[in-house]
Amino acid sequence: MKIDPESTADLSVQIAQSIKDAIISGELPVDERLPSESELADQFDVSRSSVREALKRLAAQSLIRTQRGATGGAFVNHLKFENAYHQQITTSSLLLSMNEVSFETACEARFTLERACVPLAAQRRTADQLATMRAETFRQSQPGLTDEAFCASDVAFHRALVDGADNPVLSYQLAGAVEAMQPLMNMITFSARDRAKIVDLHTKIADALESHDAETCDQILNDLMHYTTELAHSVFAKRKKDK
Amino acid sequence: MKIDPESTADLSVQIAQSIKDAIISGELPVDERLPSESELADQFDVSRSSVREALKRLAAQSLIRTQRGATGGAFVNHLKFENAYHQQITTSSLLLSMNEVSFETACEARFTLERACVPLAAQRRTADQLATMRAETFRQSQPGLTDEAFCASDVAFHRALVDGADNPVLSYQLAGAVEAMQPLMNMITFSARDRAKIVDLHTKIADALESHDAETCDQILNDLMHYTTELAHSVFAKRKKDK
DNA sequence: CAATTTTCATTTGTCTGACATTTAATGGTT
DNA sequence: AACCATTAAATGTCAGACAAATGAAAATTG
Numbered sequence: 001m002k003i004d005p006e007s008t009a010d011l012s013v014q015i016a017q018s019i020k021d022a023i024i025s026g027e028l029p030v031d032e033r034l035p036s037e038s039e040l041a042d043q044f045d046v047s048r049s050s051v052r053e054a055l056k057r058l059a060a061q062s063l064i065r066t067q068r069g070a071t072g073g074a075f076v077n078h079l080k081f082e083n084a085y086h087q088q089i090t091t092s093s094l095l096l097s098m099n100e101v102s103f104e105t106a107c108e109a110r111f112t113l114e115r116a117c118v119p120l121a122a123q124r125r126t127a128d129q130l131a132t133m134r135a136e137t138f139r140q141s142q143p144g145l146t147d148e149a150f151c152a153s154d155v156a157f158h159r160a161l162v163d164g165a166d167n168p169v170l171s172y173q174l175a176g177a178v179e180a181m182q183p184l185m186n187m188i189t190f191s192a193r194d195r196a197k198i199v200d201l202h203t204k205i206a207d208a209l210e211s212h213d214a215e216t217c218d219q220i221l222n223d224l225m226h227y228t229t230e231l232a233h234s235v236f237a238k239r240k241k242d243k
Numbered sequence: 244m245k246i247d248p249e250s251t252a253d254l255s256v257q258i259a260q261s262i263k264d265a266i267i268s269g270e271l272p273v274d275e276r277l278p279s280e281s282e283l284a285d286q287f288d289v290s291r292s293s294v295r296e297a298l299k300r301l302a303a304q305s306l307i308r309t310q311r312g313a314t315g316g317a318f319v320n321h322l323k324f325e326n327a328y329h330q331q332i333t334t335s336s337l338l339l340s341m342n343e344v345s346f347e348t349a350c351e352a353r354f355t356l357e358r359a360c361v362p363l364a365a366q367r368r369t370a371d372q373l374a375t376m377r378a379e380t381f382r383q384s385q386p387g388l389t390d391e392a393f394c395a396s397d398v399a400f401h402r403a404l405v406d407g408a409d410n411p412v413l414s415y416q417l418a419g420a421v422e423a424m425q426p427l428m429n430m431i432t433f434s435a436r437d438r439a440k441i442v443d444l445h446t447k448i449a450d451a452l453e454s455h456d457a458e459t460c461d462q463i464l465n466d467l468m469h470y471t472t473e474l475a476h477s478v479f480a481k482r483k484k485d486k
Numbered sequence: 487c488a489a490t491t492t493t494c495a496t497t498t499g500t501c502t503g504a505c506a507t508t509t510a511a512t513g514g515t516t
Numbered sequence: 517a518a519c520c521a522t523t524a525a526a527t528g529t530c531a532g533a534c535a536a537a538t539g540a541a542a543a544t545t546g
Binding site: 012016023024026030049052053054056057058059060061063078079080081084087088090091092093094095096097098099101105106108109110112113115116117119120165167168169170172173176177 | 255259266267269273292295296297299300301302303304306321322323324327330331333334335336337338339340341342344348349351352353355356358359360362363408410411412413415416419420
């Protein structure tokens with residue numbers, strides 16, 4: 001692990017990259033302890049501050065964790081899917097809000113990816129995942145639910161569907177698409193009639209998955225996508241008119 | 244923007260979170276200049292080092308950029324899809340290598356997601372994207388290509404397919420799935436016969452997209468997935484036997 | 487001897503102050 | 517008006533100090 005004396009980049013960037021490369025290449029295996037900050041400062045021939053800033057960069061990406069004390073130090077993190085979810089969701093949300101992605105485009109992406117999971121989920125869904133979908137659908141039918149709570153339950157329903165595909169890679173990739181839509185969905189106010197329609201579609205989706213009927217499930221998800229898009233259109237149109 | 248004096252978390256973590264919240268909520272809009280490091284240190288009542296470590300954390304997530312000089316400072320970044328790709332790919336690659344994800348699982352996820360794009364790509368693919376797919380397929384048919392170059396061209400082919408769906412959100416989400424597979428694919432040595440078979444399937448995929456035939460394209464991608472999985476199986480089996 | 491307490495060394499976290507470097511604006515000179 | 521030197525402001529880097537946490541070793545105690 002060395003840094004290029006010719007480079008004009010900030011030291012902390014170079015050091016972080018150097019350590020990152022060592023982690024990616026496997027030179028530094030999971031749970032390996034890095035040299036102490038002072039030792040790293042000596043090795044790279046820089047000050048401890050620069051090393052610390054580099055380590056903070058890596059920590060922000062969950063590549064390392066630090067512990068204080070005698071046997072403490074910086075350790076290579078075992079990057080787990082659960083931990084990566086949050087970053088994935090935050091980034092996806094920011095991307096949507098900063099790039100003027102239309103509701104339609106985001107919605108299309110979300111349902112397209114979700115529909116891809118359906119054939120697998122129809123085969124593999126567990127009773128437990130089905131129960132979650134039923135429970136969330138029931139919750140959505142309760143009167144007095146706020147729009148936010150309704151949307152949160154909606155996300156939980158669809159995550160259960162995605163998890164039904166029993167593929168952690170899929171679940172991870174979909175987390176961003178599904179959850180990043182929530183802030184957009186939260187902007188919609190759902191009438192009782194809207195909710196009843198969605199609950200109906202959710203029920204049919206669960207039914208289809210229960211009977212391992214991928215084709216029907218796919219069709220209903222397609223319906224749900226179109227219904228959601230129309231709903232958003234009418235809500236946004238109304239809001240524009242009121243203003 | 245304040246931090247909790249009761250919290251036991253590191254100062255740089257709290258400060259970073261506080262600024263991050265302000266960015267996500269829109270309180271700090273894109274291209275807004277943050278207060279200088281010294282001003283932030285005063286505001287949060289901490290030292291400049293702690294502020295700097297917090298800013299490095301944010302920079303590592305591309306949430307801010309910094310500029311030196313008189314009119315410099317830290318600015319809220321416009322998070323673009325192109326920039327987010329790399330992080331997405333790095334994270335996906337590390338997740339695959341650290342979580343003992345089987346080749347089969349990763350392959351399934353990748354092709355499942357890619358097949359989801361097919362109906363859209365069959366409708367919307369541009370002549371340009373089709374040309375890219377043809378060109379990469381041609382490159383793959385050249386003798387003397389290293390396995391790495393063959394895989395890289397393979398990735399380029401499939402990215403063109405995904406981009407054909409003309410949905411930036413989809414392209415972003417798929418980047419992780421498609422490119423993170425490359426290191427795994429690179430472990431495979433392709434015989435001339437394997438390559439010919441893949442080139443054949445790629446040609447058929449391009450043909451199907453050219454004639455807007457989503458169904459055929461989907462079937463061939465399914466074939467490609469199974470062929471890839473079998474190929475990997477036989478290669479890994481042989482390697483195990485040799486050892 | 488065993489259990490407990492104390493001491494101690496190590497490491498990260500935080501603070502202070504200094505200087506280097508970069509950059510744009512300012513003002514003076516030609 | 518064009519050019520150049522100065523200057524102020526900001527980040528980047530360094531050095532040194534102390535605080536706080538933590539586990540291990542040493543000392544104490546029953």
